[in-house]
Amino acid sequence: MKLIIGGEDIWNYLERMTYDGVIGLFYDNTWMGLLAHIIVFALLVFAFIGILATLKFLFFRKKKMSPHEKWLKTGKM
Numbered sequence: 001m002k003l004i005i006g007g008e009d010i011w012n013y014l015e016r017m018t019y020d021g022v023i024g025l026f027y028d029n030t031w032m033g034l035l036a037h038i039i040v041f042a043l044l045v046f047a048f049i050g051i052l053a054t055l056k057f058l059f060f061r062k063k064k065m066s067p068h069e070k071w072l073k074t075g076k077m
Contacts, residue, residue: 021027024043025036065073 021033023036024040027033027036
């Protein structure tokens with residue numbers, strides 16, 4: 001399995017073209033294809049979770065009260 005990265009010479013380019021498939025990772029048999037799909041799917045899931053966490057942090061966070069404001073509101077330290 002090989003990751004797509006640029007900056008290669010002609011020999012590496014020709015070697016890369018002999019692979020059977022590519023989805024971000026090149027694979028040359030069924031087992032490697034299955035692993036490549038699992039890896040790409042996991043990366044997509046983690047990216048989606050990261051985007052949701054970032055949006056939640058940016059738009060839905062609560063402003064923390066200072067100790068003085070908390071004391072005025074609840075009467076407790």
